[in-house]
Amino acid sequence: MQKVGELCLEPTKVNVQPGEFKGQKLTFMGLNNQNLHNLVFRPLLAAWQDYTGAELEWIDLAQNEIFPRIQQRL
Amino acid sequence: MPDWVKQQIDLTDYVGYLQAPVGTWNGKTYRVSIDGDCHNFNYRSDVFAYADLGAQFKADGGSFEWGVPTTWQQVQEVSKWMKGKEFDGQDLYGILDVYKPWGGFGWYFFASRATAYAKHPDDHAWLFDSDTMKPRINNPAFARAAQDIIDVLPAQPPDQINGDGNTTGFTEFLAGTGSMCHWWGDVGSNAYTSSTSVIADKVLFSILPGSDDVYNASTGAWDTLPSGPSYSPNMAYLGWGVYVMNTVDTDPVKQKTAWSVAAHLGGKDISLWLACYPSGFQPYRNSHFNVDEWATLGYSTDVISSYLKSESDSYNHPNAAIEPRIPGIFQY
Numbered sequence: 001m002q003k004v005g006e007l008c009l010e011p012t013k014v015n016v017q018p019g020e021f022k023g024q025k026l027t028f029m030g031l032n033n034q035n036l037h038n039l040v041f042r043p044l045l046a047a048w049q050d051y052t053g054a055e056l057e058w059i060d061l062a063q064n065e066i067f068p069r070i071q072q073r074l
Numbered sequence: 075m076p077d078w079v080k081q082q083i084d085l086t087d088y089v090g091y092l093q094a095p096v097g098t099w100n101g102k103t104y105r106v107s108i109d110g111d112c113h114n115f116n117y118r119s120d121v122f123a124y125a126d127l128g129a130q131f132k133a134d135g136g137s138f139e140w141g142v143p144t145t146w147q148q149v150q151e152v153s154k155w156m157k158g159k160e161f162d163g164q165d166l167y168g169i170l171d172v173y174k175p176w177g178g179f180g181w182y183f184f185a186s187r188a189t190a191y192a193k194h195p196d197d198h199a200w201l202f203d204s205d206t207m208k209p210r211i212n213n214p215a216f217a218r219a220a221q222d223i224i225d226v227l228p229a230q231p232p233d234q235i236n237g238d239g240n241t242t243g244f245t246e247f248l249a250g251t252g253s254m255c256h257w258w259g260d261v262g263s264n265a266y267t268s269s270t271s272v273i274a275d276k277v278l279f280s281i282l283p284g285s286d287d288v289y290n291a292s293t294g295a296w297d298t299l300p301s302g303p304s305y306s307p308n309m310a311y312l313g314w315g316v317y318v319m320n321t322v323d324t325d326p327v328k329q330k331t332a333w334s335v336a337a338h339l340g341g342k343d344i345s346l347w348l349a350c351y352p353s354g355f356q357p358y359r360n361s362h363f364n365v366d367e368w369a370t371l372g373y374s375t376d377v378i379s380s381y382l383k384s385e386s387d388s389y390n391h392p393n394a395a396i397e398p399r400i401p402g403i404f405q406y
Contacts, residue, residue: 001347008344011082012334021331026322028335031314034244034260036354041339048338054331063239064177067404073319 001040006047013051022053029069032060075103079333083340087359089389091309091396106340108348109313110358112388113186114381116261117142118253119278121161131155142254145303146190146283149254150222156253157229167231170252171223176238178404182310183239185406186256188219189395190285193306195299197291200306200395201406211406214296215289248273256282258310259356262381266373267352275374279384281307281391306395307388313358316340357385 031037038060045056061069080103085093089110097105119142121127128140134155143149153168160166172183192215193200202209210216227234231251234241239257247255248264248271255261266274284305287296297304316336322329338344342361349357350371357363363386368378388394397403 004344004347005338008338008341008347011341011343012338015078015082015337016330016334021327021334024328024331026328026332026335031354033354034240034352036352037314040348040353044339044344045335048335052331052334054335056335062177063179064175067178071401 001043002046005044008044009047009051012048016052018051019053024052024054025057026054027057027059029059029061029073031063031066033063075106076330076333079106079337082337084342087342087361089358089360089386091389091394092313092358096312097315105315105317106336107313107315107358108340108345109315109355110385110389111258111309111311111313111356112385112394113182113256113258113282113308113310114262114384114388115142115280115282116247116255116257116265116277117280118273118276120276121166121253124161127159127161130159142278142280143283144280145285146187146219146222147286149283150226153226153254154229161253164250165231167252168229169226169254169256170237170242170246171226171230171234172237172239172242173223173227173235174238174241179239179311181404181406182308183242183256184219184223185310185395185397186282186308187222188216189306189308190283190304191215191218191287191289193393193395194288194290194297195304195393199291201398201403203291209406210291213289213291215291218289244268244270259381259385260352260354262384263350263356264352265377275377278377278380280380281305281384281388304393305391306393307391309388309394309396312397312399314355357382 032039038058088107092107097103122142131140138148143152149169156166156168172180174180242255243257243261246252248268250272262279265271265277284303286303287298288304290297316339318332318336322332345359346362348355349362350368363382365379369375
């Protein structure tokens with residue numbers, strides 16, 4: 001999936017310059033069920049992070065946790 | 075959603091039921107869809123094609139021709155009949171129900187048992203009266219679905235009452251237990267790609283079973299439709315999306331960063347990979363329904379055609395039960 005993320009980076013390059021988001025840190029809260037969802041997003045976003053310079057922090061939640069946590073966050 | 079994101083991800087490619095107003099509020103788009111959600115019906119094609127079982131079912135007074143059940147009434151009948159039977163040297167079970175709340179997601183499995191009873195083709199509403207907002211969860215349709223699930227428990231695998239969604243879809247059905255399973259599209263995409271699956275080439279798909287009759291909330295009566303059984307696929311959860319919090323709005327660079335993450339994950343090309351491989355996400359774009367593309371990945375053409383048809387027939391069904399994703403939906 002890291003290669004997939006790299007292969008699919010062209011649309012991002014149309015709108016974002018290399019290193020444009022350097023210094024930016026974001027938190028991504030999402031699901032981890034059956035070791036999927038957020039755990040698939042990580043490799044998909046590896047090339048995006050390298051290109052843009054942004055960093056991501058992950059909050060992985062189990063299926064029975066995610067909805068209450070989202071409601072709390074809102 | 076900024077216009078540049080809309081262009082980057084091509085919103086026009088979303089399947090119809092995920093187009094606006096889904097993901098919008100007051101005319102503004104807030105959601106990058108990354109998933110289409112419906113519960114389809116996964117069934118063991120080998121079980122329901124086995125002539126010996128069919129002969130036995132008929133001899134025991136089975137009320138329908140042996141084959142995949144098309145109504146919940148048939149599902150109940152055959153599941154109870156299967157109790158104590160064997161197939162291919164293993165205990166045979168019928169429908170696999172989810173009994174645990176699972177953080178609220180157990181609701182969808184109950185809803186899938188209920189929509190054919192509760193969603194009348196002449197009524198846009200099924201969860202609550204749209205005029206008064208009065209919940210319909212205690213009406214005879216939902217009560218019947220609950221009773222079905224209770225009644226069939228003795229015919230399900232041991233300890234099924236402690237089973238959540240992961241139990242029915244992954245621990246049981248993909249691993250060869252049970253002959254019918256309503257789940258999100260993960261079962262279909264995992265049947266060939268998961269190392270724990272033993273059902274590749276033994277599974278086919280359809281929309282959720284219908285019902286011989288459907289409850290009319292306006293009249294308080296059960297209607298039998300002249301067209302035959304009533305069907306109502308459950309658009310369970312409406313799919314995952316990526317949402318950008320408004321906390322980034324005070325910083326234009328951070329805002330663009332966040333939307334760029336969402337746009338990358340919601341992009342057209344990436345989405346096909348997510349649909350075809352185990353990811354937790356299902357087809358959600360019209361461009362995902364090209365059978366030949368799936369076949370190049372090794373999927374059987376017959377199986378993937380069946381799978382994609384079950385998804386698209388669900389998404390496009392005129393009587394689909396759409397979930398409004400209201401706060402408190404899990405309390406239903």
